[in-house]
Amino acid sequence: MSFRTPGIGRRLTGRTRLLVPVLATLAVLIILFFVFAGIWTDLLWYRSIGAGFSEVYWTQFRTKALLFLGGGLLMVLAVGANLIIAYRLRPAYRPLSVEQQGLERYRAAVDPHRRLIAVVMLAGLVLLTGMSAAGQTGTWLAFMNRTPFGIKDQQFHKDISFFVFTYPFLRMVLGFVFGMVILSFLVSVAVHYLYGGLRLQGPGEKASPPARAHLSVLVGLFILLKAIAYWFDTWGLAQSERGRVTGPSYTDVNAVLPAKMILAAIALICALLFFVNIWRRGMMLPGVGFGLLVLSAILIGGVYPLLVQQFQVKPNEIAKEAPYIDRNIKATRTAYGVANVQPQDYSASTSLTDTQAKKYKETVPNVRVADPAVQSPTFQQLQSLRQFYGFSDPLDLDRYKDDKGVLRDAVVAVRELTGTASNASGWVNEHLIYTHGYGFVSALGNKVDVNGQPDFTQLNMPQTCSDALATPPSPCQLKIERPQIYFGEKSPDYSVVRTTQQEFDHPDEKEVKNSYDGAGGVSLGSTFNRLLYSMKFQDRNLLLSGAITDRSRILYDRDPAKRVEKAAPWLTVDQNPYPVAAGGRLVWVVDGYTTSAGYPYSQRINFGETTADSNTERPSLGRQRGLDLNYMRNSVKATVDAYDGTVTLYTWDESDPVLKTWKKAFPDTVQDKAALQTAFKGELFPHLRYPEDLFKVQRGILSKYHVTDAQGFYGGQDYWQIPNDPTSNNVTEPPFYLTVQMPQPKDQKVAQPPGFALTSTYVAKSNNNLTAYLAADSVPTSPTYGQIRLLKLPTDKVIWGPVQVQNEFNKIVSQDLKLLANQSAQVVPGNLLTLPFGDGFLYVQSVFTQSAGSAAGNNSAKIPLLKNVLVAFGETSGYGTTFEEALNKVLAGGGTVTPPTENKPDEQKPVATSPTVQAAVDAVNQAYKDAETALKSGDLTKYAAAQKTLGDAIKRLVEAQNAAPKATPSPTPG
Numbered sequence: 001m002s003f004r005t006p007g008i009g010r011r012l013t014g015r016t017r018l019l020v021p022v023l024a025t026l027a028v029l030i031i032l033f034f035v036f037a038g039i040w041t042d043l044l045w046y047r048s049i050g051a052g053f054s055e056v057y058w059t060q061f062r063t064k065a066l067l068f069l070g071g072g073l074l075m076v077l078a079v080g081a082n083l084i085i086a087y088r089l090r091p092a093y094r095p096l097s098v099e100q101q102g103l104e105r106y107r108a109a110v111d112p113h114r115r116l117i118a119v120v121m122l123a124g125l126v127l128l129t130g131m132s133a134a135g136q137t138g139t140w141l142a143f144m145n146r147t148p149f150g151i152k153d154q155q156f157h158k159d160i161s162f163f164v165f166t167y168p169f170l171r172m173v174l175g176f177v178f179g180m181v182i183l184s185f186l187v188s189v190a191v192h193y194l195y196g197g198l199r200l201q202g203p204g205e206k207a208s209p210p211a212r213a214h215l216s217v218l219v220g221l222f223i224l225l226k227a228i229a230y231w232f233d234t235w236g237l238a239q240s241e242r243g244r245v246t247g248p249s250y251t252d253v254n255a256v257l258p259a260k261m262i263l264a265a266i267a268l269i270c271a272l273l274f275f276v277n278i279w280r281r282g283m284m285l286p287g288v289g290f291g292l293l294v295l296s297a298i299l300i301g302g303v304y305p306l307l308v309q310q311f312q313v314k315p316n317e318i319a320k321e322a323p324y325i326d327r328n329i330k331a332t333r334t335a336y337g338v339a340n341v342q343p344q345d346y347s348a349s350t351s352l353t354d355t356q357a358k359k360y361k362e363t364v365p366n367v368r369v370a371d372p373a374v375q376s377p378t379f380q381q382l383q384s385l386r387q388f389y390g391f392s393d394p395l396d397l398d399r400y401k402d403d404k405g406v407l408r409d410a411v412v413a414v415r416e417l418t419g420t421a422s423n424a425s426g427w428v429n430e431h432l433i434y435t436h437g438y439g440f441v442s443a444l445g446n447k448v449d450v451n452g453q454p455d456f457t458q459l460n461m462p463q464t465c466s467d468a469l470a471t472p473p474s475p476c477q478l479k480i481e482r483p484q485i486y487f488g489e490k491s492p493d494y495s496v497v498r499t500t501q502q503e504f505d506h507p508d509e510k511e512v513k514n515s516y517d518g519a520g521g522v523s524l525g526s527t528f529n530r531l532l533y534s535m536k537f538q539d540r541n542l543l544l545s546g547a548i549t550d551r552s553r554i555l556y557d558r559d560p561a562k563r564v565e566k567a568a569p570w571l572t573v574d575q576n577p578y579p580v581a582a583g584g585r586l587v588w589v590v591d592g593y594t595t596s597a598g599y600p601y602s603q604r605i606n607f608g609e610t611t612a613d614s615n616t617e618r619p620s621l622g623r624q625r626g627l628d629l630n631y632m633r634n635s636v637k638a639t640v641d642a643y644d645g646t647v648t649l650y651t652w653d654e655s656d657p658v659l660k661t662w663k664k665a666f667p668d669t670v671q672d673k674a675a676l677q678t679a680f681k682g683e684l685f686p687h688l689r690y691p692e693d694l695f696k697v698q699r700g701i702l703s704k705y706h707v708t709d710a711q712g713f714y715g716g717q718d719y720w721q722i723p724n725d726p727t728s729n730n731v732t733e734p735p736f737y738l739t740v741q742m743p744q745p746k747d748q749k750v751a752q753p754p755g756f757a758l759t760s761t762y763v764a765k766s767n768n769n770l771t772a773y774l775a776a777d778s779v780p781t782s783p784t785y786g787q788i789r790l791l792k793l794p795t796d797k798v799i800w801g802p803v804q805v806q807n808e809f810n811k812i813v814s815q816d817l818k819l820l821a822n823q824s825a826q827v828v829p830g831n832l833l834t835l836p837f838g839d840g841f842l843y844v845q846s847v848f849t850q851s852a853g854s855a856a857g858n859n860s861a862k863i864p865l866l867k868n869v870l871v872a873f874g875e876t877s878g879y880g881t882t883f884e885e886a887l888n889k890v891l892a893g894g895g896t897v898t899p900p901t902e903n904k905p906d907e908q909k910p911v912a913t914s915p916t917v918q919a920a921v922d923a924v925n926q927a928y929k930d931a932e933t934a935l936k937s938g939d940l941t942k943y944a945a946a947q948k949t950l951g952d953a954i955k956r957l958v959e960a961q962n963a964a965p966k967a968t969p970s971p972t973p974g
Contacts, residue, residue: 063141086192086211142662142665158235164599165661167232198211212283216278223293224267237260242256246630251305259301263297345792368844369446370443381862391414397412398578398580400477400581407756409738414579427545432496432501438506439463440586485643493556497521531543563640570662573593574592587640607693613696695758724803737758737759756779760774771795772792813827828847828864831845842873
């Protein structure tokens with residue numbers, strides 16, 4: 001017996017039927033709102049980074065929308081039309097058979113809902129096709145704004161722009177139409193089969209005449225597209241990888257090229273046979289044509305080129321391939337910007353005369369002994385000052401003037417926020433209070449202090465300089481009005497500023513607070529914006545927090561490199577942005593590259609693999625993306641203001657057609673080169689440098705393409721390789737920024753003065769002997785900026801390479817290494833630097849020591865200190881506590897050098913010192929010693945207290961010196 005109340009089941013079913021569409025609608029609305037949140041917050045971000053960048057967003061948005069809707073609509077029209085045609089061509093009568101009886105059940109299930117099924121299927125097709133088409137935004141924009149190169153390729157006599165911009169677009173369109181025809185064919189076959197137009201079983205014809213005609217047209221279209229594809233393939237041979245180099249080989253030009261054209265003609269005839277089949281019955285002629293096409297593709301397209309390669313090319317490959325290798329050499333050197341690089345013979349003397357020593361003596365004061373790859377922990381321990389600050393690893397290199405106005409190599413970094421204080425967790429601390437880093441730190445590259453620590457020139461919080469201890473004190477060379485780092489490589493994912501909570505600015509006598517007053521970030525003044533960002537970051541606190549006001553702003557996407565990449569999606573950026581103090585501000589400089597994989601005949605490389613070295617193994621840098629490319633220019637210099645996040649793009653390579661194309665696509669986003677010379681009060685321009693990733697690519701290319709003779713290139717006997725970093729295991733040695741004196745070219749009457757350059761070495765393929773030296777002028781104010789010099793060493797002389805020199809250095813200091821090991825000290829070798837000197841090469845390596853306990857995890861004591869400097873020239877090595885001492889041992893009878901002149905006051909006899917000044921001097925010395933003791937013991941609390949005491953003592957000393965009638969002795973810390 002049933003006790004169910006009548007009608008309840010029906011009412012529940014009715015509610016369910018109502019609930020399902022309501023929930024579905026609600027789900028769709030929520031999804032759409034999340035999509036809208038992403039779109040709108042992106043627009044707000046583009047508006048926040050600088051004038052004109054909102055148009056970058058709208059250009060991309062419009063193009064993506066156009067491609068999404070256009071591609072989806074075309075696909076739906078084509079597939080939908082064929083679906084309707086197939087349905088309308090269904091036979092009125094279907095013969096009785098077991099097959100049709102089985103299909104009848106499916107027809108009965110589908111027929112009542114065929115329109116809904118079609119709509120759902122086509123909607124899904126719109127979504128998938130539209131997303132695929134929208135992903136080709138860059139290809140579309142490049143084609144629509146293409147700029148001629150003014151150079152024609154040697155095979156097809158087309159402007160290079162055709163292969164870089166037009167050919168990828170044509171391939172995109174062809175691929176889309178292929179997909180359209182294939183999907184239409186599959187849908188049509190399914191409908192014809194379901195409704196009896198196609199049969200697999202039973203007597204008689206397997207296809208009704210209307211179905212046969214319909215499918216014949218679709219197959220004919222497919223084959224017609226194949227004919228077009230064969231024609232396009234001929235242009236694609238410009239990127240062929242069949243031969244020894246990229247580009248058309250002998251077999252490509254003399255076998256594959258004519259084969260493609262013949263196959264295109266056969267495919268066209270075959271397509272016509274399928275079209276004719278609309279009027280005639282039977283599949284014999286189309287079938288024969290299709291079979292002929294397949295057979296021709298195998299024989300003409302596959303077997304014939306193989307025979308030509310095997311029996312014509314291989315027996316005489318050098319002669320056959322030489323013209324095509326020559327094309328590749330010329331195109332590759334042009335595409336990578338090294339067409340004018342010619343090897344310069346360099347005697348590479350292994351002995352040094354007095355005259356040679358004096359000739360190169362000018363470079364000695366600037367030889368770098370500081371090492372940005374080793375001293376990051378030292379900066380961390382001596383200058384982080386709080387556990388929530390950190391520095392990049394490796395540090396960066398730049399040039400700054402000393403108090404004499406002389407440019408010196410400098411190790412530089414900014415003190416970035418890496419977290420919060422250990423007792424300050426929670427959302428408010430993480431996002432409202434600890435919002436930014438603080439300060440610029442720099443140290444001389446050519447010297448350290450008496451303790452082996454960096455000789456800081458800009459340091460501490462608030463910002464001071466080493467001259468504060470001078471007598472009398474001199475003003476700092478760098479006046480930084482905005483030392484706060486709101487946008488940096490280590491910045492939090494997001495911070496909210498201008499809230500009711502005061503931000504932690506920096507430690508001083510007590511914690512200094514401040515409130516952001518820049519224009520960076522996006523306003524959170526409206527509840528709507530707060531809702532959008534709470535959804536974006538999935539953080540309800542952004543909506544609910546009472547500390548956020550109508551003045552509050554949110555800062556996010558703060559990494560300089562990623563910021564530039566997002567602002568200019570057509571750029572590939574260098575992985576090593578570097579900070580510059582200019583115009584009273586701190587600014588990040590990011591090098592931007594225009595690249596292409598379509599330059600005809602140019603050798604393709606993998607960008608990630610080519611730029612990998614021992615530095616990219618460090619987390620602060622990381623590897624480049626694995627892009628395939630065969631054209632590269634440093635066309636843009638970009639800056640990111642560390643305080644307000646403003647992104648500015650400047651033209652650097654004004655002749656680059658790829659840059660001109662993107663400037664037309666995104667007008668008013670890239671400023672002229674002249675604006676860069678006056679940016680940041682004109683103080684930024686001298687700090688620009690030759691970019692690392694471009695140099696790595698060029699040195700990789702020149703390891704082979706310094707050979708410009710086709711036969712010599714084919715043999716490969718004179719190929720070079722980039723040496724492994726002798727201080728790492730099986731990892732490529734990075735290039736180094738150095739001040740070097742390059743030898744005078746024979747065609748120049750006046751030698752170039754020593755200059756800042758990016759340098760690297762080459763060794764032989766078969767051994768570790770030095771074979772060549774590469775240097776790119778990195779002084780932007782020089783007329784020779786960007787000039788690449790390649791010094792080629794004689795093949796009949798053995799010149800030690802980096803690995804061999806490192807082995808020799810290890811032997812020299814082996815006894816000291818044993819002694820240090822017994823003292824629980826760890827030896828850390830610095831970069832092994834190579835520089836031209838005295839018609840040969842001078843090797844310089846700094847040797848650092850740190851507590852062995854730090855290697856076991858006690859990072860609080862990890863302070864690499866410079867202990868010794870190793871120098872080698874030829875087969876002579878020197879070892880000393882300073883570079884000058886080591887070099888004098890190498891020079892032997894060839895003269896001596898003296899240390900660079902120190903910037904000290906004139907020496908004078910001691911004078912009476914006032915008690916007030918002397919007490920201040922003693923206080924500075926004692927505070928310095930206390931700080932050193934605390935740091936060596938790993939007690940950061942005592943270290944911070946000592947630093948505070950030291951700052952107070954310095955202030956009292958300066959006040960006392962100003963009040964004193966006579967000069968007083970400088971304090972001598974330690």
